[in-house]
Amino acid sequence: MTYLVLARKWRPRSFDTLIGQDHVVRALNHALTTQRLHHAWLFTGTRGVGKTTLSRILAKALNCETGITPNPCGQCRACQEIDSGRFVDYVELDAASNRGVDEMTQLLEQAVYAPSVGRYKVYMIDEVHMLTGHAFNAMLKTLEEPPAHVKFILATTDPQKIPVTVLSRCLQFNLKQMTVPAIVEHLQQILEEEKIEFDVPGLRLIAQAAAGSMRDALSLTDQAIAYSAGNVSNDAVQGMLGTIDQGHLCQLLRALMNRDAQSLMAVADDLALRGLSYSAALGDLAVLLSQIAVEQRLPGATPAEHPLQADIQDLAQQLGPDFVQLFYSVAVHSRKELSLAPDEYAGFVMGCLRMLALMPGDTLPSQPDIRRDTAVAAPVAAAAAVTAAAPQLEQAVEAAVEAAQHAPVEPAAPVVTPPVAEVVTEQAAPTPATEEAVAPAEVQEPPAAETAPSAAPQPVTEAPVAPARDDDVPPAPPAAMPPTTEVGGTILNKPSAPAANVDVKPPAEPAPSVAESAPVPAVAADGPPADFDDIPWEDDPGASDDAPYEQAGDPGSDDSFSGQDDVASFEGALVEPDLSGLIAEPRDVAKTASLKRMDSSGWPAVAASLPLSGWAAELARQSEWISADKEGQIVLRAQIRSADDSQAKARLSTVLAEYFGQVVRVNIEYGATGDATAYAVEQAEREQRQLQAEQNAPKDPFIVSLIREFGAQIMPGSIQANHLKAV
Structure with missing residues (x-):
């Protein structure tokens, strides 16, 4: 038959x-x-x-x-x-x-x-x-x-x-088209009449593969009967159709929640071993995610006979609705991109890793935070360079003093020998080598009106030590000008103060005169240079905002040089050793000091001038200055929360670190902002220019002539101001 x-x-x-x-x-x-x-x-x-x-x-x-x-x-x-x-x-x-x-x-x-x-x-x-x-x-x-x-x-x-x-x-x-429940029910009736064993999950897989066609479902059932030798089970149907076990998809979603890349790769490798279709796997994953989304919105919507009812309900509670939508979009687009991938395995793996990368807080293992390191790399590198150059700097100074020791010295009248100028050390104790390297030397007597006579030259017995703070500098003697010390024709101390730092700068810059030179932060032999922490802040008692770096004996103060003749007498007398390439260029004091004086009124101009683009520029322009502390913690307030907030903050921190000359970290608060933003200031200026243009238009001679000669009219709302800023 x-x-x-x-x-x-x-x-x-x-x-x-x-x-x-x-x-x-x-x-x-x-x-x-x-x-x-x-x-x-x-x-x-x-x-x-x-x-x-x-x-x-x-x-x-x-x-x-x-x-x-x-x-x-x-x-x-x-x-x-x-x-x-x-x-x-x-x-x-x-x-x-x-x-x-x-x-x-x-x-x-x-x-x-x-x-x-x-x-x-x-x-x-x-x-x-x-x-x-x-x-x-x-x-x-x-x-x-x-x-x-x-x-x-x-x-x-x-x-x-x-x-x-x-x-x-x-x-x-x-x-x-036929629904899946209708096909399953019809197949159950047929197989019961045919006396063939079956599993409902297997019939559900057949109904899903039929895609709404009853004839396709019956044809697949015939194939499943032949494949399974008369037992239409779930495993047999999966093997026949080459479909992925839905439990693997649940395992994949749990690996994404746990950010477990190893489990993700295990699922991909298992599909490769079974020879299953990655396109079908991504399609089944999208279907599963849609069922989870429905369960989140309509709890209990998953039918009891669904084989993954418990897993769907569990994942619906653990996964956020936004993650479900994100994973669904990635699964659908990754399935479309499989034809563009080198092979289906690579396309499937990249789709899974894309879902993992889009999870918030995900970082690569054993990798530094590149965005944060970018913000602090330049200042830290400068400090490290100065620290590494400190021993060479000390050796160069000792060599200069030793050379001055053996230079011939002309006899001179007895003078009082003050301590040798303190040279470039902070937190450094005198060493025996330094004391032996500096030999006694006779010095010339400065003008009688400025110094007191001395009986005999005195040897140098103190190691050079520079003051660490402004308040450590002793006041200048009120009655007489402090004497100078000259060794081998080299003046080692400034006549304007009992103790002053040797002004050392890279050879690229011309050496300033004594009257124009300004004190620079001291360089320690075993640490970074004097930092922004030494600058007095508003919360420090006794701090002065007017002159945070002012020292006694500054050329601009009253106890400095007495006149132009004194300046001329010491012009060019300071001979600096060649320290090219040994130390880094000191920080810009003006920029460093500007952070503590920054407030909400000055922030709009700074924000508008920063070399930024994209959302980082918008974050600076639309943010309001709140506060800053001496550790470099800057607090801004923005009204709109950005999806790429971390990258914008990292870029803004980098630019502000370059602007202020120190390490800064930007923290963003979210709330209503006032008029103290660059965007608000710009809008106010645009409105003012627009109002001024509307007021000046009726007075323009050309417009007046048009109205008078041709009967022209000014249409309301047609006047537009030129909003381009003047250069």
């Missing part, structure tokens, strides 16, 4: 057994019951939804020997011959192979004759959209006014290709 496939064996024989097309069955039942029969019907829908089956049931209802009825008997000659395809008055025409005007003309010529055995002559034209334009034109007249004994049933999967002249002559019924 020839085996009959399930799709043919279990084809519906009546309207009652038709699955999933209740809206069409209801309309046809009412039409047959009331005898309101149209002469042409058009059935549209995808493959396997019942178009041909419905046309055969309708043909039986029209030609059943019991009469025109919505419930054909199925036992009479007409019903049996229509089911077996042998009824002479029921003609099924395949328009895909009979699409020309000649075939259509031949069919219409036979339509004029009365039916041979039946009540109506029924012509069923399948895939009618494949007919040519001439064939459609040939059937228009007959389709509009056919003989009373002729009925037309047209079926198509693409109704858009049918001319509107044909559509207007038919009753159109759109057949719906």
Whole structure:
């Protein structure tokens, strides 16, 4: 006996057994019951939804020997011959192979004759959209006014290709795709009748793979029966279809929540070992994410018979709705990009890693925070360079003093020898090597009006030590100018103060005169230079904002040089050692000191001048200055929270560190901002320019002449100011 496939064996024989097309069955039942029969019907829908089956049931209802009825008997000659395809008055025409005007003309010529055995002559034209334009034109007249004994049933999967002249002559019924529960229920009934074992999860996989087609579902069931040797189990169906186990997808989502890249790669490798489709895996992942999203919005919406009900409910509680939407978007787009990937494995892995990278707070293992390091790299590198150069600096100073020791010294009158100028050390104790390197030397007597005579030259016994703070510098003697010390023709101390630092600068800059030189931060032998922490702040008692770096003996103070003659006498006398490349350039004191004096009124101008672009520039322009401390912590307030806040803050911190000359860190508060932002200031200026332009327009000579000579009028709202800033 020839085996009959399930799709043919279990084809519906009546309207009652038709699955999933209740809206069409209801309309046809009412039409047959009331005898309101149209002469042409058009059935549209995808493959396997019942178009041909419905046309055969309708043909039986029209030609059943019991009469025109919505419930054909199925036992009479007409019903049996229509089911077996042998009824002479029921003609099924395949328009895909009979699409020309000649075939259509031949069919219409036979339509004029009365039916041979039946009540109506029924012509069923399948895939009618494949007919040519001439064939459609040939059937228009007959389709509009056919003989009373002729009925037309047209079926198509693409109704858009049918001319509107044909559509207007038919009753159109759109057949719906089968739902997964309807297919599963129908398959259960069939397998129970066939005495075949099955698992409901396996039937659900078949229904999902059928994509709404009952014929595809029955064909896959036939294949599953053969594959599993009569036991349609879940594992057998998965092996047959090559689908991924849904538990692996749940494992994938949990790995994303835990930021576990190793588990992600394990899922990808398992798919590779099983030879499964990565495109299908991404599609199943998108379906699972959609089910999780529905469960989040409608708790309890997942049916109890769903094999992953517990996992879906658990993931719906653990995953945030925004993450679900993000993962769904990445899964859908990654599936589309698989064709562009080098291979499907790489495309799937990159899609999973993209989901992981978009998780907030995700960082690569054992990698520094590049955005933060960028903000502090330059100042730290400068400090490290100065620290590394400190030993070479000390050696260079000792060599200069030793060279001065062996230089010939002209005899001079006795003078009082003060301590040698303190040279570039902070927190450094005198060493024996330093004391031995400095030998006694005679010095020349300065002018009598400025110094007191001394009996004999005194040896140098103190190591050079520079004051660390302004308040450590002793006041200048009120009565007389402090003496100078000269060794080998080199003046080692300034005449303006008892102790002063040797001003050492890179050779690239010209050496300033004694009157123009300014004190610079001291360089320690074992640490970074004097930092911004030494600057007095508003909260330090006794601090002065007017002159935070002012020292006794500064050229601008009263106890400095007495006149231009004194300046000329010491001009160029200071000989500096060549320390090229040993130390880094000191920080800009003006910029460093400006951070503590920054306030909300000066921030808009600074924010507008910073070399920024993108959201970092918008963050600076639309933020309001709140506070800053001496550790470099800057607090700004912004009104809009940015999705890329960390990168914007890192870029802003880097630029502000360069601007202020020290390490800064920017913290952002979110709230309402006032008028103390660069954006608000710019808007106010634009409004002011606009108002000024509107006020000046009626006074413009050219506009006045137009109004006077041609009767012109100024349209309200047509005046636009030039908002470009003047350079």
